[in-house]
Amino acid sequence: xxxxxxxxxxxxxxxxxxxxxxxxxxxxxxxxxxLIDALIEHGAGDLTVVSNNAGNGDTGLxxxxxxxxxxxxxxxxxxxxxxxxxxxxxxxxxxxxxxxxQGNLAERMRAAGAGIGAFYCPTGVGTPLxxxxxxxxxxxxxxxxxxxxxxxxxLIRAHVADRLGNLVYRKTARNxxxxxxxxxxxxxxxxxxxxxxxxxxxxxxxxxxxFVNTLVEVPR
Amino acid sequence: xxxxxxxxxxxxxxxxxxxxxxxxxxxxxxxxxxLIDALIEHGAGDLTVVSNNAGNGDTGLxxxxxxxxxxxxxxxxxxxxxxxxxxxxxxxxxxxxxxxxQGNLAERMRAAGAGIGAFYCPTGVGTPLxxxxxxxxxxxxxxxxxxxxxxxxxLIRAHVADRLGNLVYRKTARNxxxxxxxxxxxxxxxxxxxxxxxxxxxxxxxxxxxFVNTLVEVPR
Amino acid sequence: MTAxxxxxxxxxxxxxxxxxxxxxxxxxxPTAIARFLDPASGVVLHTxxxxxxxxxxxxxxxxxxxxxxAGKQPVSxxxxxxxxxxxxxxxMMRGGHLDVCVMGAFQxxxxxxxxxxxxxxxxxxxxxxxxxxxxxxxxxxxxxxxxFAKDGTPKLVPACTYPLTGKACVTRVYTxxxxxxxxxxxxxxxxxxxxxxxxxxxxxxxxxDIRVL
Amino acid sequence: MTAxxxxxxxxxxxxxxxxxxxxxxxxxxPTAIARFLDPASGVVLHTxxxxxxxxxxxxxxxxxxxxxxAGKQPVSxxxxxxxxxxxxxxxMMRGGHLDVCVMGAFQxxxxxxxxxxxxxxxxxxxxxxxxxxxxxxxxxxxxxxxxFAKDGTPKLVPACTYPLTGKACVTRVYTxxxxxxxxxxxxxxxxxxxxxxxxxxxxxxxxxDIRVL
Numbered sequence: 001x002x003x004x005x006x007x008x009x010x011x012x013x014x015x016x017x018x019x020x021x022x023x024x025x026x027x028x029x030x031x032x033x034x035l036i037d038a039l040i041e042h043g044a045g046d047l048t049v050v051s052n053n054a055g056n057g058d059t060g061l062x063x064x065x066x067x068x069x070x071x072x073x074x075x076x077x078x079x080x081x082x083x084x085x086x087x088x089x090x091x092x093x094x095x096x097x098x099x100x101x102q103g104n105l106a107e108r109m110r111a112a113g114a115g116i117g118a119f120y121c122p123t124g125v126g127t128p129l130x131x132x133x134x135x136x137x138x139x140x141x142x143x144x145x146x147x148x149x150x151x152x153x154x155l156i157r158a159h160v161a162d163r164l165g166n167l168v169y170r171k172t173a174r175n176x177x178x179x180x181x182x183x184x185x186x187x188x189x190x191x192x193x194x195x196x197x198x199x200x201x202x203x204x205x206x207x208x209x210x211f212v213n214t215l216v217e218v219p220r
Numbered sequence: 221x222x223x224x225x226x227x228x229x230x231x232x233x234x235x236x237x238x239x240x241x242x243x244x245x246x247x248x249x250x251x252x253x254x255l256i257d258a259l260i261e262h263g264a265g266d267l268t269v270v271s272n273n274a275g276n277g278d279t280g281l282x283x284x285x286x287x288x289x290x291x292x293x294x295x296x297x298x299x300x301x302x303x304x305x306x307x308x309x310x311x312x313x314x315x316x317x318x319x320x321x322q323g324n325l326a327e328r329m330r331a332a333g334a335g336i337g338a339f340y341c342p343t344g345v346g347t348p349l350x351x352x353x354x355x356x357x358x359x360x361x362x363x364x365x366x367x368x369x370x371x372x373x374x375l376i377r378a379h380v381a382d383r384l385g386n387l388v389y390r391k392t393a394r395n396x397x398x399x400x401x402x403x404x405x406x407x408x409x410x411x412x413x414x415x416x417x418x419x420x421x422x423x424x425x426x427x428x429x430x431f432v433n434t435l436v437e438v439p440r
Numbered sequence: 441m442t443a444x445x446x447x448x449x450x451x452x453x454x455x456x457x458x459x460x461x462x463x464x465x466x467x468x469x470p471t472a473i474a475r476f477l478d479p480a481s482g483v484v485l486h487t488x489x490x491x492x493x494x495x496x497x498x499x500x501x502x503x504x505x506x507x508x509x510a511g512k513q514p515v516s517x518x519x520x521x522x523x524x525x526x527x528x529x530x531x532m533m534r535g536g537h538l539d540v541c542v543m544g545a546f547q548x549x550x551x552x553x554x555x556x557x558x559x560x561x562x563x564x565x566x567x568x569x570x571x572x573x574x575x576x577x578x579x580x581x582x583x584x585x586x587x588f589a590k591d592g593t594p595k596l597v598p599a600c601t602y603p604l605t606g607k608a609c610v611t612r613v614y615t616x617x618x619x620x621x622x623x624x625x626x627x628x629x630x631x632x633x634x635x636x637x638x639x640x641x642x643x644x645x646x647x648x649d650i651r652v653l
Numbered sequence: 654m655t656a657x658x659x660x661x662x663x664x665x666x667x668x669x670x671x672x673x674x675x676x677x678x679x680x681x682x683p684t685a686i687a688r689f690l691d692p693a694s695g696v697v698l699h700t701x702x703x704x705x706x707x708x709x710x711x712x713x714x715x716x717x718x719x720x721x722x723a724g725k726q727p728v729s730x731x732x733x734x735x736x737x738x739x740x741x742x743x744x745m746m747r748g749g750h751l752d753v754c755v756m757g758a759f760q761x762x763x764x765x766x767x768x769x770x771x772x773x774x775x776x777x778x779x780x781x782x783x784x785x786x787x788x789x790x791x792x793x794x795x796x797x798x799x800x801f802a803k804d805g806t807p808k809l810v811p812a813c814t815y816p817l818t819g820k821a822c823v824t825r826v827y828t829x830x831x832x833x834x835x836x837x838x839x840x841x842x843x844x845x846x847x848x849x850x851x852x853x854x855x856x857x858x859x860x861x862d863i864r865v866l
Contacts (some may be wrong), residue, residue: 001539002460002482025738026702027725029718052739065283077778090778099779101703101745103786105333110740113530114327115577117363120337122747122789126820127779128771136337138367143337145356164493164520166486168423171736172702173719178738182535198519203388204424205522206738208492210462210537211482222673222695241527246526247507249510264571272526285803299567310565319566320489321575323530328529335790342534347560348567351800355537384697384706384733391523392489393506400526402748418732425735426525428705429697430675431748 001086003165005194008038016184022109022149022180023051024156027080028175032157032190033060034218039155045069045205050109050149052102052176054078065089074149077100087176095098101129104146105205112148113182113211121146126170158207161191162200165209174206181211188214189193197198225414228258231375233433235264235373235408242270242329242369242400243281244376247300250393252325252377252410253280254438270369270394271321274306285309292316294369296325296393298410314362321349324366326399332368333402333431357395371404376428381411382420386427394426403429408434429437442634443616449604451476452616453542453584457483464488464533464574466543467511470584471497473542486538488570490529495535499652510570520604520622530570534577538636541578543571545610552610552622554581555602570606587615587644594644596620596627608645655847656829664689666797666827670696676834677701677746677787679756680724683797684710686755696732699751701783705735723783743783747790754791756784758798758814758823763859765823767794767817780817782813784825788819800828800857807857809833809840838862 013033015021017164021039025031040063047070055062061087064070071093078086089095100108101123111119120143124130135147156177159170167189169177181187189207193215232234232255241259245251251369260283267290270334274293284290287362292317298306309315320328321343331339340363346349354365376397379390387409401407409427414437444452446469453475457463474496477483485494487509494509495516503514523633524532528582531635532538536539554575557568575581588594596613613620617635621628628649632640657665659682667689670676689707689820690696698707700722700799707722708729716727733792737745748797753849758769767788788794801807809826826833830848834841841862850863 001462002459007461018729026851029721029725075781077780087778097779099781101781101785102739102783103747103790105737106743107336110531111339113535113537115342115534115536116327117340117342118359119331119339119359121336122337123786125789126394127785127817129785138337141337146722162520164524166520168740169736170423171717171720172704173729174736174738176701176739179740182531183538192796195824196519200520201424202493202517202521202523203390203426205524206423208522208532209520209522210492210532212754221671221675247508249489249508249512250506260852280744285799297567297569299565307565311563317566319568321572322526322567322570323534326526326530327534330744333748338790343573347572347604348570349683367795372518382733386733386735389525391504391507391517391592394523394525395490396526399527402750403745407634410542416732420733422706422730422736424525428745429737430699430745431706431732 002088003209005215005217008034009041011188011216012039015039015042016189017044018046019044020048020050021156022151022184023049024175024177024180026052027056030175030177031060031155032155033160035155035188035190035216036060036064041066042062046071049070050074050151052076052105053080054083055079056082058085070095072098072099073155074098074100076100076105076115082219096148099129106176108146109183110147112150113179116148117147118147139215144219149183150179154180154184154187156180156187156192157182159191160193160213161189162195164196164197164201165212165215166205167207167212168204169206178207181207186213187211187214190216190218192220193217197201222334223429225435225437228254228436229261230406231401231436232258232262234276234408235262236257237262237264238266239372240268240270242371243269244397244400246272246392246395246396247276247325248432250339250377250395250397252375255375255408255410256280256284260284260287266291268292270294272296272325274301274303276302279306284307290315294316294318294320296320296322310342319349326396328366328369329399329403332370333399336368337428338365338367371400374400374404374407376400376407377410379411380413380415380420381409381435382415382417384417385432385435386420386425387427387432388420388424389426398427401427406433407431408436410438412435412440413437444633446472449584449614449616453582457540458553461539462486462537464538464541464578466541468544469510470542470544471509488525488529488533490526491521493518497580531575533573536577536579539576540580540582541574542582543574545583546602547595547597548583548610548613550586550598550627552608554583554601554605554610555600556601557605560602571605575609581609582612582614583610584614587617596644596646631649637648657846659685662797662827662829666795670753671771671844674752675699675750677751677754677791679754681757683755683757684722684724686794701742703737704734704825705797706731727770745788749790749792753793754787755795755797756787758796758808759815760808760810761796761826763811763822763840766813767818767823768794768813770818771816773815785820788822793824794822795825795827795864796823797827800830808859809859811858
């Protein structure tokens with residue numbers, strides 16, 4: 001359905017208590033900070049957040065965690081030099097953590113967006129992260145069965161959008177954005193600029209408009 | 221390893237009797253005609269060819285079939301108004317055929333390139349093309365287990381390459397090229413033009429050089 | 441009112457496509473629907489060979505060999521188009537992102553089973569293309585066909601006798617003489633063209649809800 | 654000859670990377686290897702956050718927040734670079750397309766098991782990142798580490814006691830005092846730096862093939 005262009009607070013109104021929210025970014029690169037700020041203002045809680053990291057410093061995802069809105073983090077690398085907000089919550093038992101290898105995180109969301117029911121994955125075989133999971137030997141190699149991660153809402157940051165919702169990204173800030181956009185019921189993209197349909201090169205569009213519900217323009 | 225630039229005949233020397241060859245193109249769009257012509261001249265036979273169609277008219281893939289080099293076709297749509305070469309071979313029992321839904325064809329090659337051992341797929345459930353295949357109900361929905369299609373060599377056509385082997389495509393001629401490039405041991409790309417490293421927009425590269433072994437320049 | 445000709449049927453289907461919908465029009469007759477979509481409606485056409493924002497079929501004189509629809513006809517590109525490869529294109533379909541696809545059919549069952557890829561004839565060369573992926577993936581699968589085969593047998597049937605393309609996937613059937621909704625409670629007739637309710641119910645073996653007529 | 658310092662170790666590893674190889678350098682010490690690669694060798698660096706053709710770490714003054722390596726340090730872009738999203742980046746890794754990855758390690762076993770993501774300490778916050786994907790996916794997994802922990806215990810061991818990152822994946826171990834090849838027949842010592850064969854064999858519990866020394 002048609003992509004709408006709106007303010008950040010109105011956009012994140014799509015998030016409900018208890019939702020699974022996919023949050024783009026690898027560290028601060030591609031982190032949709034203004035959307036997260038709006039989500040904090042909006043007030044939805046009891047969230048499961050899927051993101052590569054568990055917040056840096058005191059802004060963005062870290063601020064959402066500090067506000068007590070997140071019940072569970074699903075991420076590949078929570079522990080960082082500046083992840084004190086998460087570290088405190090985790091050590092005091094105030095947040096659940098599911099650690100997922102980074103490639104599984106990406107591929108499980110890709111599977112959600114692509115209609116795959118589950119897939120046999122080479123990563124993590126024989127490690128604690130595959131314990132209790134179904135395995136299968138295929139062509140002499142052992143694989144672990146992994147299931148999709150579906151999001152209710154995805155909050156991502158791209159570089160430029162056209163009015164239809166087609167997105168291009170900038171350098172390694174692309175990271176999880178294109179995958180998360182496919183894996184959520186509702187995708188909200190924060191972009192630096194919205195241009196007219198036809199102003200983006202159709203060969204260079206990374207996320208086609210079909211995956212984008214709402215655009216929020218945040219000049220930077 | 222480093223991508224080499226060479227002539228068509230030298231490039232297809234990588235194909236051995238009995239190989240599985242992935243051939244790009246959707247009809248004639250993206251069909252690497254000059255590489256196929258070179259493969260015919262090269263003479264390798266007993267091939268399994270994976271391609272969306274089974275040849276159009278008397279050129280390209282149809283000519284390879286007519287030359288008797290193909291033992292088996294794996295494709296989604298062999299029967300077309302101009303597929304007389306394949307039709308005759310099939311009706312006279314001179315070629316094997318595995319019909320695969322188009323999305324499964326693409327996803328099975330994607331799985332090969334991505335290291336996925338197998339995946340549960342929504343397509344074909346309850347149809348003759350899923351007969352005898354393993355199924356599983358996940359979250360109330362039935363899926364069919366599908367396995368990767370690996371290629372020995374991929375013959376694809378792109379638009380422009382840089383010297384490192386990065387590729388961009390043109391419009392719907394992109395089709396299977398990027399997926400096949402990931403799924404084969406050796407990928408040979410026919411391109412209209414080779415430019416210097418740095419001449420392609422890094423944001424718009426579709427097939428990164430890591431997937432391309434050999435470039436063959438065929439101006440058009 | 442008389443039975444709809446091909447053009448009128450395409451127009452009938454087009455009128456039901458919601459504004460802003462992402463739509464895949466199957467090979468053959470459904471392709472004609474594109475001509476009757478209001479450009480202002482913001483409907484975006486998907487073609488499984490790797491494009492969103494596809495325009496209409498163009499004359500051969502304007503043909504670009506690198507820009508075709510799924511039926512391999514030359515088409516145009518609209519502003520805001522995007523190209524992608526086959527795995528991404530089918531991920532889009534199979535992941536449930538297309539609002540509507542419209543396909544032709546040999547048979548549709550009362551439960552929404554679709555048969556449109558193979559007649560089952562022993563000498564037929566099987567060819568499925570993207571039909572099974574569309575059947576499994578689109579949010580709504582609409583069928584566009586004549587209600588009766590050339591020999592007069594109905595194509596809306598209690599159970600398909602041809603090999604299936606997908607199970608319980610069709611939600612609407614647009615035909616030359618009537619439009620049907622396939623609902624959990626049964627098959628409902630929305631409108632008819634040049635056929636009486638009596639003739640319809642007598643020639644179709646599927647129980648029909650014709651209250652609205 | 655004395656033990657290698659960090660820079661000399663990075664240089665030692667760099668000298669073994671084949672011309673034209675596609676290489677992922679792990680977070681931490683392996684990042685330093687980039688400085689010792691001959692630009693003419695055509696080695697292409699992959700970073701799992703979505704780039705091929707990564708250059709070196711750049712000073713903060715030149716930093717672009719949108720262009721970082723996997724350790725989130727600002728880096729440069731080389732001519733012929735390409736960007737891609739995370740699923741494509743890890744498909745590249747897991748599909749066996751990278752020629753070499755170099756990672757640090759807590760322990761490596763004689764059979765090539767790798768432990769580098771978790772000390773197993775009960776209060777440690779687990780964090781794995783892309784280590785398991787690299788271990789499972791790269792054609793060659795090389796480890797770069799000091800051979801002995803600060804307390805003097807060896808990190809090349811008969812069997813890992815720390816939780817595993819990957820099974821039977823490491824092919825080479827570059828350390829400050831020796832370089833080891835993990836082969837089906839056992840562990841072979843290629844060279845040593847400031848340690849005698851006797852000391853090496855006496856301090857390591859793994860049987861070593863030291864014929865070449």
